[in-house]
Amino acid sequence: MKSPRFALNCVRAVVAATLGMVAGVSVAAPTVTRLTPPSERFATGVNDPTAPMIARFLPGQRFDLQATIRPDAGATITGFQFAVDGVTVPVTASTSGIVTTGLNAGLPANTAVVSKRAYSNNVPGIHTLTVKATQSDGQTVIATGSFEVVGITNQGRPAKNIIILLGDGMGAAHRTAARIMAKGYAQGKAKGHLAMDTFPYTGMVMTSSLDTIVTDSAPGMANYVNGNKQASGQEGVWPDDTADAFDNPRMEYLSEYLHRTQGKSLGIVTTADVFDATPAANAVHTSNRGNGTGIADQYLDDRKLTGLTVLMGGGRKWFLPNASNSVSPQPANGSQRRAANDYVLSSDIVSGWGAAVGAKDPERDLISDFSAAGYTYVSDKSALQSAGVPDKLLGLFAYSNMNVAFDKINGRRGVSTVVNDYGFPDQPMLEEMADKAIKVLAKNPAGFVLTIEGASIDKQAHLMDSDRWIEEVIEFDRAVQVAKNFATANPDTLVIVTADHETGGASILGASKVTNAELQGKANTVASMRNEVVGTYQDAKFPKYTIAADGYPATTDIDNKMLIGYGANADRYEAWIANAQPTQDSQQPFVGAAPLNAYPANPSVRNASTGYLVTGQVSGDQAVHTATDIPLSAFGRGAALFTGVMDNTDVFFKFGQAAIGGVK
Amino acid sequence: MNSVKMIVNAAVLGLASFTANAYAGYNFNFDNAASGTSANNAAVNPYSNVQFLSGFVTADLDSNGFEILDPNGQTVPGYTHWEAYSDSDIRVRNPEEYGHGAAPSVSNALDAMFDQVLISFNTAQNLSSFSVQLDNSNFGGFNSSILFLDAAGKTISTLSFDQFANPGAIITGGAVSGVYGIVLGAGKLYDNLNITTVSAVPEPESYAMMLAGLGMMGFVASRRRR
Numbered sequence: 001m002k003s004p005r006f007a008l009n010c011v012r013a014v015v016a017a018t019l020g021m022v023a024g025v026s027v028a029a030p031t032v033t034r035l036t037p038p039s040e041r042f043a044t045g046v047n048d049p050t051a052p053m054i055a056r057f058l059p060g061q062r063f064d065l066q067a068t069i070r071p072d073a074g075a076t077i078t079g080f081q082f083a084v085d086g087v088t089v090p091v092t093a094s095t096s097g098i099v100t101t102g103l104n105a106g107l108p109a110n111t112a113v114v115s116k117r118a119y120s121n122n123v124p125g126i127h128t129l130t131v132k133a134t135q136s137d138g139q140t141v142i143a144t145g146s147f148e149v150v151g152i153t154n155q156g157r158p159a160k161n162i163i164i165l166l167g168d169g170m171g172a173a174h175r176t177a178a179r180i181m182a183k184g185y186a187q188g189k190a191k192g193h194l195a196m197d198t199f200p201y202t203g204m205v206m207t208s209s210l211d212t213i214v215t216d217s218a219p220g221m222a223n224y225v226n227g228n229k230q231a232s233g234q235e236g237v238w239p240d241d242t243a244d245a246f247d248n249p250r251m252e253y254l255s256e257y258l259h260r261t262q263g264k265s266l267g268i269v270t271t272a273d274v275f276d277a278t279p280a281a282n283a284v285h286t287s288n289r290g291n292g293t294g295i296a297d298q299y300l301d302d303r304k305l306t307g308l309t310v311l312m313g314g315g316r317k318w319f320l321p322n323a324s325n326s327v328s329p330q331p332a333n334g335s336q337r338r339a340a341n342d343y344v345l346s347s348d349i350v351s352g353w354g355a356a357v358g359a360k361d362p363e364r365d366l367i368s369d370f371s372a373a374g375y376t377y378v379s380d381k382s383a384l385q386s387a388g389v390p391d392k393l394l395g396l397f398a399y400s401n402m403n404v405a406f407d408k409i410n411g412r413r414g415v416s417t418v419v420n421d422y423g424f425p426d427q428p429m430l431e432e433m434a435d436k437a438i439k440v441l442a443k444n445p446a447g448f449v450l451t452i453e454g455a456s457i458d459k460q461a462h463l464m465d466s467d468r469w470i471e472e473v474i475e476f477d478r479a480v481q482v483a484k485n486f487a488t489a490n491p492d493t494l495v496i497v498t499a500d501h502e503t504g505g506a507s508i509l510g511a512s513k514v515t516n517a518e519l520q521g522k523a524n525t526v527a528s529m530r531n532e533v534v535g536t537y538q539d540a541k542f543p544k545y546t547i548a549a550d551g552y553p554a555t556t557d558i559d560n561k562m563l564i565g566y567g568a569n570a571d572r573y574e575a576w577i578a579n580a581q582p583t584q585d586s587q588q589p590f591v592g593a594a595p596l597n598a599y600p601a602n603p604s605v606r607n608a609s610t611g612y613l614v615t616g617q618v619s620g621d622q623a624v625h626t627a628t629d630i631p632l633s634a635f636g637r638g639a640a641l642f643t644g645v646m647d648n649t650d651v652f653f654k655f656g657q658a659a660i661g662g663v664k
Numbered sequence: 665m666n667s668v669k670m671i672v673n674a675a676v677l678g679l680a681s682f683t684a685n686a687y688a689g690y691n692f693n694f695d696n697a698a699s700g701t702s703a704n705n706a707a708v709n710p711y712s713n714v715q716f717l718s719g720f721v722t723a724d725l726d727s728n729g730f731e732i733l734d735p736n737g738q739t740v741p742g743y744t745h746w747e748a749y750s751d752s753d754i755r756v757r758n759p760e761e762y763g764h765g766a767a768p769s770v771s772n773a774l775d776a777m778f779d780q781v782l783i784s785f786n787t788a789q790n791l792s793s794f795s796v797q798l799d800n801s802n803f804g805g806f807n808s809s810i811l812f813l814d815a816a817g818k819t820i821s822t823l824s825f826d827q828f829a830n831p832g833a834i835i836t837g838g839a840v841s842g843v844y845g846i847v848l849g850a851g852k853l854y855d856n857l858n859i860t861t862v863s864a865v866p867e868p869e870s871y872a873m874m875l876a877g878l879g880m881m882g883f884v885a886s887r888r889r890r
Contacts, residue, residue, distance in 0.1 A: 154721065154847060155721045157720065157779050158780075160778045261802070261803055261828060263763045445763070445777075446762060446763055446777070447778070661849075662720070663720070664720035664721055
């Protein structure tokens with residue numbers, strides 16, 4: 001007698017044979033392995049009305065249609081056709097393309113990536129997208145996806161200006177820590193509020209990106225300003241199957257959409273290198289956030305698409321010519337321009353989007369080109385202040401990321417030489433850049449979109465340098481106050497304050513139980529530096545910082561100072577005392593030379609002789625981003641739209657409603 | 665926010681209008697005053713029956729006086745009406761000064777760039793035709809619309825258009841009866857506004873119905889204030 005197990009195996013064999021026959025039939029036709037814009041309908045093959053709509057657009061917002069099609073062995077793709085709601089999308093040779101070379105490794109021979117560039121749809125509602133492809137033997141395939149056009153209704157007065165203040169990595173704990181340090185508490189009540197605390201509407205934002213619950217800054221920012229989920233490291237594009245990082249299918253940014261349809265200007269202000277993910281994710285389209293040369297070039301090259309009028313931050317290394325196309329040895333002028341991370345666009349993108357073709361030109365003097373295009377260039381705070389209110393403004397205040405507030409302020413106080421070590425002793429504070437940017441942008445009677453980033457909240461939280469990121473939040477909040485002042489005087493302005501994600505799993509543990517002098521004398525043991533120092537609950541009491549006339553703590557090393565822990569930490573030595581020097585920034589072109597090469601290399605060696613080892617929960621040298629929801633506060637015209645718990649892409653459509661349909 | 669409800673406008677101003685002028689139509693080219701002049705200046709708007717205001721859409725109230733909202737706290741289509749801001753400041757401007765191209769006629773147009781314009785009538789208007797010309801830019805967004813409102817501020821007719829594809833287009837509409845307001849969407853300037861009306865002489869029994877209706881509207885307004 002045969003066992004039941006044998007009978008089951010027989011059934012499996014029959015099923016497998018049947019599937020094999022079906023598979024045998026199916027290989028006689030091409031297959032669609034990617035259909036863009038992304039949709040659950042294509043990903044699952046099921047038309048489930050309860051599934052989230054992944055791709056959404058404002059009426060008329062432009063985006064690319066793209067599919068990856070694999071023909072059968074020996075066949076080639078000979079034709080393709082996109083259709084929306086069953087109606088064929090007209091394809092012209094200049095705005096569409098079939099790419100069969102330069103594809104990602106591992107794809108079968110003759111795989112084709114087919115595109116229709118800069119499509120748009122004005123009709124609100126959910127639309128069906130199909131692609132039909134034909135291979136050389138006449139066999140065809142049809143794949144179906146979906147996207148939605150979100151309707152805008154006339155509701156009242158529109159917002160003329162939109163200011164996005166993005167504290168990179170700024171979760172709720174970061175905001176709270178800055179309030180404790182800058183304002184103080186008395187008997188449980190805050191003695192003052194941060195500027196962002198005074199915004200009348202607050203919501204929570206879900207920050208996940210297209211491919212992970214924990215986003216990085218590229219999609220984290222881009223999701224806000226084009227309404228679509230992007231993948232890790234990508235900005236203004238969806239993933240594709242080609243190796244070129246600048247040919248991915250695009251979606252139109254808020255800046256591009258409002259410049260094209262309303263004539264608004266774009267401003268970008270950051271304390272980071274301007275090529276960094278957050279600033280670039282307002283204007284640049286690339287699947288590789290690290291391509292600094294191409295990113296910097298595209299700011300200028302496509303200014304007619306974005307309306308770029310103000311660009312300020314660090315990042316001079318991408319704007320200076322590098323005739324040798326080499327950074328080893330490092331050119332004396334600090335340039336890190338390389339042909340390898342520059343761009344040349346394909347003709348269908350150029351024709352479809354009206355984009356500049358670009359060039360791989362490490363020898364380009366981009367500052368000169370900005371100047372020739374009418375931008376006033378400033379290189380330090382003094383020049384910024386004396387520049388007046390030009391029509392267009394480029395400010396590059398460091399080779400790469402600017403110094404943080406902690407070091408800039410101590411430089412101004414004459415108690416630190418860090419900014420001198422970096423070679424940039426006269427860097428502006430974020431609020432000084434924000435104030436100038438708003439004055440320049442306000443000259444456009446059609447209004448503006450301005451993103452102001454407090455970048456090193458994130459960068460210092462990665463490094464678990466608590467004193468530095470808390471002061472970064474204080475600096476950021478002073479820029480918030482500048483924006484609020486403008487919106488108060490110009491009530492047709494919408495201001496939001498939020499973050500792209502949280503960094504570090506930062507938490508306010510409590511406060512030191514000892515004086516600063518006692519802390520300085522502690523042995524670097526767990527028993528001494530943790531058990532005798534960390535005060536929780538009522539032992540924490542209320543740390544009292546003295547705020548100097550410049551708005552920052554006279555010192556962060558007070559008696560009974562606030563103590564920060566990290567839930568997403570790498571190994572670090574914790575001494576609780578402020579670090580006299582920042583940890584090395586690998587983005588600085590001269591980080592390998594004196595004096596910067598003597599700075600602490602990373603948190604796993606910093607304070608090794610003075611602190612105790614806190615074992616990390618993640619590998620590597622830095623704390624990481626987390627998936628926690630982050631707060632968003634809103635002020636001005638349309639602020640009431642920003643309440644409840646929302647997806648980061650929802651924010652884009654609230655901008656659209658406020659700027660186009662208006663609000664009651 | 666202070667606002668003047670359309671329904672209150674219609675009821676209170678409507679009473680006064682029984683003795684007001686009856687116009688066969690309204691024609692505006694917005695060129696009889698300098699750029700920046702109020703659109704309600706007599707040189708621009710000679711009609712005592714018409715006001716240019718700013719407006720917004722808001723939720724209706726239920727029988728208990730609460731706003732009718734969906735579970736997400738949003739207004740529900742069909743349960744909304746338009747109201748006028750009390751601080752309306754609608755002006756005529758030269759579109760060229762704002763990057764919107766030359767005015768379709770002469771130098772000025774009606775400025776709705778950053779403020780939707782609500783054209784408010786003291787009395788019900790029976791429109792036989794309507795036309796307005798868009799500025800010569802391709803700004804102004806997509807799927808823009810012009811709304812025709814009844815006494816309660818509810819939309820009774822809609823004209824949709826796409827300025828991006830049709831800069832400078834003349835938007836025309838046909839007959840609409842009982843119009844107390846017209847909403848011109850924001851993001852653009854408008855020129856050559858022409859509204860032709862059909863005068864309807866009320867029958868004696870209609871006077872009684874209108875008076876009863878006005879009384880009812882007053883009642884509704886009163887309940888809303890509670």
